[in-house]
Amino acid sequence: EDQVTQSPEALRLQEGESSSLNCSYTVSGLRGLFWYRQDPGKGPEFLFTLYSAGEEKEKERLKATLTKKESFLHITAPKPEDSATYLCAVQERGSARQLTFGSGTQLTVLP
Amino acid sequence: DTAVSQTPKYLVTQMGNDKSIKCEQNLGHDTMYWYKQDSKKFLKIMFSYNNKELIINETVPNRFSPKSPDKAHLNLHINSLELGDSAVYFCASSQGGSSGRVGYFGPGTRLTVL
Numbered sequence: 001e002d003q004v005t006q007s008p009e010a011l012r013l014q015e016g017e018s019s020s021l022n023c024s025y026t027v028s029g030l031r032g033l034f035w036y037r038q039d040p041g042k043g044p045e046f047l048f049t050l051y052s053a054g055e056e057k058e059k060e061r062l063k064a065t066l067t068k069k070e071s072f073l074h075i076t077a078p079k080p081e082d083s084a085t086y087l088c089a090v091q092e093r094g095s096a097r098q099l100t101f102g103s104g105t106q107l108t109v110l111p
Numbered sequence: 112d113t114a115v116s117q118t119p120k121y122l123v124t125q126m127g128n129d130k131s132i133k134c135e136q137n138l139g140h141d142t143m144y145w146y147k148q149d150s151k152k153f154l155k156i157m158f159s160y161n162n163k164e165l166i167i168n169e170t171v172p173n174r175f176s177p178k179s180p181d182k183a184h185l186n187l188h189i190n191s192l193e194l195g196d197s198a199v200y201f202c203a204s205s206q207g208g209s210s211g212r213v214g215y216f217g218p219g220t221r222l223t224v225l
Contacts, residue, residue, distance in 0.1 A: 043203075099156065
């Protein structure tokens with residue numbers, strides 16, 4: 001059974017203090033690993049898809065990386081508006097495209 | 112332009128009642144999903160429909176019945192509601208192809224069963 005574990009559960013940063021979120025996964029064959037951002041009271045918003053080990057994607061202050069066992073979401077010089085819950089999900093090869101999600105990391109960036 | 116919309120946004124009801132949640136996507140995607148998010152923010156797949164055909168039905172009580180009248184709509188009907196059904200329900204859609212991106216979620220429906 002696919003498993004996705006995210007750490008830490010919660011992270012508080014000062015504005016400008018860079019850090020990383022971790023997503024470790026167990027899947028028989030990875031089709032894709034997805035990062036989403038979820039704001040309170042809203043649906044998850046797609047950020048990145050990573051398909052193979054060594055791949056990296058960047059968007060503004062966020063950079064996602066992938067190895068064979070885990071993914072990191074690096075946040076450089078975060079701002080208060082980056083505060084949200086960040087969700088990681090995996091899609092198994094041969095699956096009907098559903099996602100298996102981790103429980104998320106709640107990020108708070110203090111001004 | 113709303114990509115994936117759900118109604119209602121909030122639903123408060125008594126145990127034993129029957130209720131429905133509606134979902135529509137205007138993206139032309141061929142696959143739609145229902146996910147449940149519990150109080151610990153854990154999102155779990157419930158159903159998936161591809162071109163109006165059920166392709167995933169996870170271990171969900173048969174009180175839950177999805178209905179897809181066309182490719183753009185996937186409704187969720189719940190019979191005999193129980194306290195444990197309280198959660199946020201998200202509809203999502205994706206398009207086939209090698210990317211398999213599941214990029215679009217609705218805003219969610221917060222169901223509270225009293």
